Amino acid sequence: TTRSPLLAVDDLHVAYGKVEALHGVSLRIDAGRIVSVIGPNGAGKTTLLSALMGLLPARGEVHFRGEAQARIAVEQRVGQGLCLVPESRELWSEMSVEDNLRLGAFHRSRARAAELRADLDEVYALFPRLRERLRQAAGTLSGGERQMLALGRALMGRPQLLMLDEPSLGLAPKIVREIFHIIATLRSRGVSILLVEQNARAALQVSDYGYVLETGRVVLEGDSRVLANDPRIVESYLGLA
Ligand code: ATP
Numbered sequence: 531t532t533r534s535p536l537l538a539v540d541d542l543h544v545a546y547g548k549v550e551a552l553h554g555v556s557l558r559i560d561a562g563r564i565v566s567v568i569g570p571n572g573a574g575k576t577t578l579l580s581a582l583m584g585l586l587p588a589r590g591e592v593h594f595r596g597e598a599q600a601r602i603a604v605e606q607r608v609g610q611g612l613c614l615v616p617e618s619r620e621l622w623s624e625m626s627v628e629d630n631l632r633l634g635a636f637h638r639s640r641a642r643a644a645e646l647r648a649d650l651d652e653v654y655a656l657f658p659r660l661r662e663r664l665r666q667a668a669g670t671l672s673g674g675e676r677q678m679l680a681l682g683r684a685l686m687g688r689p690q691l692l693m694l695d696e697p698s699l700g701l702a703p704k705i706v707r708e709i710f711h712i713i714a715t716l717r718s719r720g721v722s723i724l725l726v727e728q729n730a731r732a733a734l735q736v737s738d739y740g741y742v743l744e745t746g747r748v749v750l751e752g753d754s755r756v757l758a759n760d761p762r763i764v765e766s767y768l769g770l771a
Pocket of ligand 1: 546551569570571572573574575576577578728
C-alpha cells in the first residue's frame with residue numbers, strides 16, 4: 531500500500547489579475563523527504579510557495595496531511611505544521627535573536643516553558659552563531675546569520691513541512707555550504723522540506739527529488755541524482771561552473 535503523501539498538489543493555477551503565473555502545477559512530497567523546485571527568475575517558484583501557504587488565491591487541489599486546503603486560512607495551515615521561510619526572511623529587526631526565535635513558537639500555545647527552552651537549545655546547537663548573538667538585534671546580523679535565524683525561528687514552530695524560498699540568495703559560497711549542510715541535517719531528523727532554489731547544483735545535491743519549473747509549468751521532474759546528470763539540466767542550469 532502507498533501512504534498518502536505529506537503534500538499533494540494537483541493542477542494548481544495561480545493568476546495575478548488576468549495574468550496567469552502558474553498554469554497547472556502538480557507535485558508531491560512524501561514525509562521525510564527534501565524536494566527541490568528549481569528554475570529561472572520569474573518561473574513562478576515564489577508564487578507556488580505563496581499559494582501553498584494560502585497567501586494567494588489558487589485554483590486546483592492542494593492536500594496537506596490528507597486534508598484539502600482550499601478553505602483553510604493561513605493561520606490554520608501554520609497550526610497544522612506548514613511553515614514558509616520567505617526570501618525576505620521577515621525577521622523582527624528591532625528584536626533580539628532569542629525573541630525572534632521564541633516568536634517562532636507563538637502558535638504552540640500549549641507548549642510548556644521547559645519544552646520551548648529545550649527547542650531553543652536545539653536550535654542553538656544547530657546554529658552556535660545564534661547562541662553567541664542571542665541578545666543582538668536581528669537587524670544587525672549578517673546576511674548568513676539572518677538566514678540562520680529565519681531557519682531557526684521556523685524550526686521553533688516544529689513544522690511538518692518546511693518551505694524554503696531561496697535560502698542561498700545573496701550569501702557567500704561558504705555560508706551557502708553551511709546552510710545546505712543544515713538542510714541535510716534537518717532531513718536526517720525527519721523534517722520534510724520543499725526547497726525552492728536558483729542554485730540548482732546545491733539544491734539537487736541536497737534533495738531527494740526535484741522539479742524544474744519554467745514559465746509556470748513543470749517541464750521536468752525526477753530523482754535529484756538523475757536530474758543532476760540529465761543533459762538538459764546540465765546545459766541549462768549547471769553549466770560548466
Ligand atoms: P524569482 O526567483 O525571480 O523570485 P520566481 O520563480 O519566484 O522568480 P515569481 O516571483 O513567482 O517567480 O513570479 C512568477 C511570475 O509572476 C513572474 O512573471 C512575475 O512577474 C509575476 N508576478 C509575481 N508577483 C506578482 C504580483 N504581485 N503581481 C503581478 N505579477 C506578479
